Amino acid sequence: MTKAIVEPLLQWYDEGHRDLPWRREAAPYRVWVSEIMLQQTRVEAVRGYYERWMQAFPDVRALAAADEAQVLKLWEGLGYYSRARNLHRAAQLVCERYGGTLPADYEALLALPGVGEYTAGAVASIGFGLRVPAVDGNVLRVAARLNDDFMPITDAKQKKRTTGHFSEITPEDRPGDFNQSLMELGATVCLPNGAPRCGSCPVQHLCLGYHHGHAEILPVRAAKRARRIEERTVLLVRCGEEVGIRRRPKTGLLAGLWELPSLEGKTGANELRARLSARGWQVEKLLSLRGAKHVFTHVEWHMSGFEVTLAEKPEGLTFVTPQALRESYALPSAFRAFLSVLEE
Template sequence: MNGVCSAIVAPLLSWYDQGHRDLPWRAQPTPYRVWISEIMLQQTRVEAVRGYFERWMQSLPDVHALAAADEAVYMKLWEGLGYYSRVRNLHRAAVEVCEKYGGELPADYGHLLALPGIGDYTAGAIASIAFGFPVPAVDGNVLRVAARLDNDFTPITDPKYKKLTRERFAAIMPTDRPGDFNQSLMELGATTCLPNGAPLCSDCPVQHLCLGYHHGNAIQLPVRAAKKMRRTENRTVLLIRYGTLIGIRRRPDSGLLAGLWELPALEGALSPDAVRQALGVRGWQMEKLLSLHPAKHIFTHVEWRMTGYYVELAEPPAELTFVTPSALREEYALPSAFRPFLTVLEDEE
C-alpha cells in the first residue's frame, strides 16, 4: 500500500466518470465560470452556491461585465455569501484582467496566481479545469483525502504539509485529464471521504490503496492544529424607522465587514433605558422603542451576541441613510448578521 501514488489515478477517474454531482459550473467550464465558482465555494457549501452562481452569471456573464459593474451591483449579488473581501478581489482582478489581458483570464498559472484574491488552489483549479494544465488544486478536501491515504498524522494546517501534498499530487497528475483528476479528488472529499463523522470507506474507489483505512485510522484523520478561541462581542442592533424608511449606515473601510451597509449598533447588551440614554446623547428624538428577538452570528474569529430594538424617530439623523424596505432588499448589500432583525418588516407586507 502506497497512499498517494500513481495507482489512485485510474480508479479515481473511472469513479468520477461513472457519476459525479451535476453542478452548473461544470457544464461549461470556461475560465471565467471556473474562477467565479471557485471563489464562491471558498468557505461556503456547494448547495448554497448554486443559486448565487446562476444569478451572478445572469447579471455579470463575463470579465468585462464584472469589471464595469458598480460596487452596489456585485455586492448585492454576493449578499449572504460572507467573506466580502472575496467579491472585492473579484472586481479588482476583473479590472486588471481587462487592462492587462484584454478581458480574458491568462492561460498561465503564474499570471493567474498574481491576480488579486487568487491563491495556489484557485490558480490550480482554473489552470487545470479550464486550460488543461497539469497542476494540482489542493484544498481542504484534498488535504483530508491525502492524510487518510497516507495515514499521516501531520496537522493539515501546517503550510509545509500543504506544500508537500501539492508536490506529491503534481508528480502523479495525468497530463491528459488534469482538470478531471483534480475534480475527482474534490468530489471524493466532498461526497465520500467526508469531513465530519466517519468517511464512507465502503464507497471509496481507492479504499484498497488507503493506508488510513487499513490501519483503522481513517476516522481519526486528518489532524488539525488547535484553533484559537473565538472571542465574543455583545452588540445592540437598532432597526431605525423614520416614517416608512429604514436607517442604515456604512461600516468603516477597514476591519470586519469593511465598507458594507449595516443596521446601526451600539456596543454592549443594552437595556431599553440605556438605549434611550445613548440615543438621547446623540440628539435623536425617539418616539417608540420595542424589543426584538435577540440573535447571534458567528464569524471566523468572533461571535456577535446581539440584542435588538425597533426604534421610531421623530426626525431623521444626518449620519444615517434612509431607504425604503424594498430598496434595502433589492439594492443594498446587508450582511446576513443583520437579517434576523428585518423579520419585523415582513409582517408589514
C-alpha cells in the same frame, strides 16, 4: 502518494459525479467564479448565487464594468465580502492586462487579487487543461488518509509536501478531471467531521489509513483558537416610511458594507433611550426585538435588538425605503433577523 490512484479515481468520476452548474461548461471564467464562491461556503448554498451571478455577469468584461454596489448586492448573504470585491477588481485587471480574457498561466492567475494556490490550480487545470494540482482542505484530508499521515494538515509544510506529491502524479491528459475527482471524493466519500464512507471509495485498496484502521481519526488538525464573543445592541431605526442604515468602516470586519446601526455591549431600554437622547435623537417609540446570534470566523456576535422610531432624521444615517433596502443595498446576513418587522 502512489500514481496507482489516478485511473480508479478517474473511472469512478466518469461513472457518476454530482451535476453542478459550473461543471456543465468548464470555461475558465465560470470555474474561477465558482471556486471563489465555494470558499468557506457549502455547495448547495452557492448554486443559486452562481446562476444569478452568471445571468448578471456572463463574462469578465461584464463583471469589470459593473458597479461595486451591484456586485455586493448579488453577493448578499454569501459572506466574506472581500471575495466579491477581489473578483470585481481582478476582472478589471484582466481587462487592463489581458484584454478581458483570463490568462492561461498559473503564475499569472496566482497574481490576481483573491486568487491563491488552490484557486489558480483549479482554474488552470479545469479551465485550461494545464498540468497543475489544486490542493484544498478536501484534498489534504484525502491525502492524509491515503498516506496514513499524522502531520497536521494545517501545517504549511504539509500542504507544500502534498502539493509536491500531486504535482508528480497529476496526469498530462486529464489534469482538470483528476483534480475534480479528488474534490468529489473528499466531498462525497472521504468526508470531514465523521466517519468516511470507505466502503464506497474507489481507492480503498490503496488507502494506508484504511488498512491501518486510522481513517476515522485522520486528518490531524492544530487546535483552533476559541472565537471571541461580542455583545451588540442592533437598532432598526425608522423615521416615517424609511429605515436608517450606515456604512461600516473601510477596514476590518464587513469592511465598507451597509449595516443597521449598533452599539457595543448589551443595552437595556432605559439606558438606550438615554444614550440616544444624549446624541440628540428624538425617540418617539422604542420596542424590543428578538435577539440573534451570528458566527464569523474568529468572532461571534450575540445581538439584542430594538426598533427605534424617531421624530426627525439624525445626522450620520442614510434613510431608505424598505423596498430600496431589499433591492439596492447589500446588507450582511448578520442583520437579517432584525428585518422581519419590515414585512409586517
